[in-house]
Amino acid sequence: MSELLRPAADWELKSMLAQFGAQNLAVEIVGAGSKRAIGHPVQAAALLTTASLRGITLYEPTELVMSARAGTPVSQIEVELASRGQMLPFEPLDFGAALAAPVGLQTIGAVFATNNSGARRISVGSARDHLIGLRGVNGRAEIFKSGGRVMKNVTGYDVARALTGSWGTLAVMTEVTFKVAPLPDDIATLVYTGLPEDLAVEMMSLAMGTPFEISGTVHLTPKHAARIATAPVGGRATSITALRIENFMKSVRYRKGRIMEALKAYGQPMELDLEASLGFWAEMRRLVPVRFSDDILWRVSTSPRKAADLVATLRRHMPVEATYDWSGGLVWIEIPDCADAGAADIRRAVAIAGGHATLIRAREAVRREVEVFQPQAPALEKLSRGLKDVFDPQGLLNPGRMYQTM
């Protein structure tokens, strides 16, 4: 790594990429770099950060829409939104604590480039669902735009959304436009303790089937639960299962009662008020349950129906601690350090359950060898490779980060 580049305008980024293209040299693309340890290590001649592409360029609270340049910190965006009683509805996670990287620096561009969504994804959709437009520069050093600033737009192909979750391997985003939402007036959390995983997932799924618009459902195995600090949940030696209810005050009170009634069979929950709820869900957003350690961390996306079985299957081979989010549709799996990061067993279990697994935390030497993202079926891999060629035919941008040969 020889050079650090900080373009401050689209045209500057374009000319930088054109130069790299002319010399056929690869570039590693980052925002603040807080998720740099995810993916295969990138071999590149230079590191290019979007950090100097800063600033909110449009905010219309009455239209629930905001545009910001890609390097704008999420923290700045959330302060601005909160000042008008609004928020990023998909509550992006901060990976800092989980990866021993800086906390609170993540950029908005990176949120969309990694399709980073937290607990509320289950009710309102993911980062990807909220993106409505972007500007960027592709690997051909072309400035392009896709989408716009309006909520509904089916004009041409949805290139903007197609770039979410591409981890900077297709194009560098320079400006993103996204939907925002009002902050709820009130929040309550019901916390059930001591439920085994299968029952917890069953209960969370049942809760999501009620009409009460639950906006967060997590289950933490005992070791993960013990890392939570917020009283009165913090420091317990039992599993916890939490359901979040958000709306205006009268509604929250009403819905809380109805949910407790519907879930009577699972026991009597603790009730967290607004303040405790904010504390607990903020810890979830910072990934406190899976905070940095020498353990390996996987992120598994599957059908909630299969989640508990998948973890039980893995336990036959290794000790597993798990945090279930999205009512079991997302499982953070922590296992002790080992040579292949448990990839063989995890991929086999995921193949049976359906879904996919991403290696989030492992030593660099391990990440160099193990497939970090889910290997694809041949027909899909061909399309992925083709898409890479469409945007970045020379393979300049983050080469190998997602797939070793791409």
Place this chain on the structure above:
Amino acid sequence: MTAIRLPEPESAVVARRDVIVKDLVAMLGATSVIADEDGRRAYETDAFTAYRCMPLAVVLPDTTDGVAQVMAYCHRNGIKVIPRGAGTSLCGGALPAEDAIVIGVSRMNKVLEIDTPARFARVETGITNLAISAAAGPLGFFYAPDPSSQLACTLAGNIAMNSGGAHCLKYGVTTNNVLGVKMVMIDGTVVEVGGAHLDADGYDLLALIIGSEGQLGIVTEATVRILPMAEGARPMLIGFESTAKASICVSRIIASGIVPVAIEFMDRPAIEVCEAFAKAGYPLDVDALLIVEVEGSEEEIADRLGYIAGIAQELGPSSLIISADDAQSAKIWKGRKSAFGAIGRKADYLCMDGTIPLSQLTYVLEEISNICKRYGLGVANVFHAGDGNLHPLIMYDANNARQAERAEQAGADILKLCVAAGGCLTGEHGVGIEKRDLMRVQFSDVDLAQQMRIKSLFDPQWLLNPAKVFPLDGRPELTAGVADPAVAAE
């Protein structure tokens, strides 16, 4: 109307018609192939009825494998394919070509699996939009996107056009509600993207497939999100003496922190026609009417509607009516959802679909009125105000060629206005042939070339729905089956 140019059919393909039909019958059986003139006539247009064209043949396969066989055949023989759901496209998305085979998915309409704990339904895509909700309904669930044509339109068509609907303010559009697809590629390969889990792995191919207007493949099965039905829902009607006040009201409702499940807007001409049709109790002495709907329990609904009424009262509404019961609510929605049909009884119309930033609403509505006046045509507005998705209905007489031409010109002017106001050409209907030649108003050559490279990746010979979406000029040269738009753009 003849303003939109369509490519000359390949005479060599048309000349082989009998052989092609024989091959199709051999593949699928005679009951799945429509080759006679009367049979084909039913497929010569969609809901953009100004343009018609008899296809070479129509096939209605029963299985994904059947679709794959026909696609592979067409790929081998260089025959164009027009995918079709129910043919309700308002932009000519399903318009056939003389040298093309229509592949309809309407016979593939089964529900394959409904899983309420995991909240998804897996269906064949020939199923109608409403039939998914009908199947999930007894279990307390529904499929959220609700285009006005939901009784007839298929999920396949919804996926192709990324359809919206009145309630997408809260629930999102098709792309936010589809988790996975099984898609037949032009060479007959079947790919599965995503599944029952909430985020598909790898690059977001679903984002490209949904809204690609049948140009990347034919989706034969889909896994869609289903949601628990709300305890109840109730609309209210707020009438204003001016559209300006109505649009301020919409902004204030949204800024207040309430996101209703729908906010619909009608202007005076639309109100009159819809009220005559549905007898929904719309006030007739107002220039703008909002239908605002909220969901929840009885008490929650009363609370929220009361709050919204408070916001509206500040602006001095001409009328404010809260739906008294389910029967009245149904009438209110019937009036709105049959707006296009009701206006269609009065006059022929072109339905525009631009989206604008809400802050531009008053200005844009005034300009739309001016544009139509300039062309000597009437216009009615019925649209989704919550998300700025306009539907001006330009009324004209289809038997009057000059009027028809003027209507098209007025439509183009309106869409250019939408883009200039910070919006886009189409919010939910799609580009099709209708808006194809306006794409450069919204996109640069670089933007279009990038999209066309994606088209070429999935369909190198441009056989799938080729005359749609992209302007006919500036397309990639198709040499040896490999297309590079950069060549054409230079």
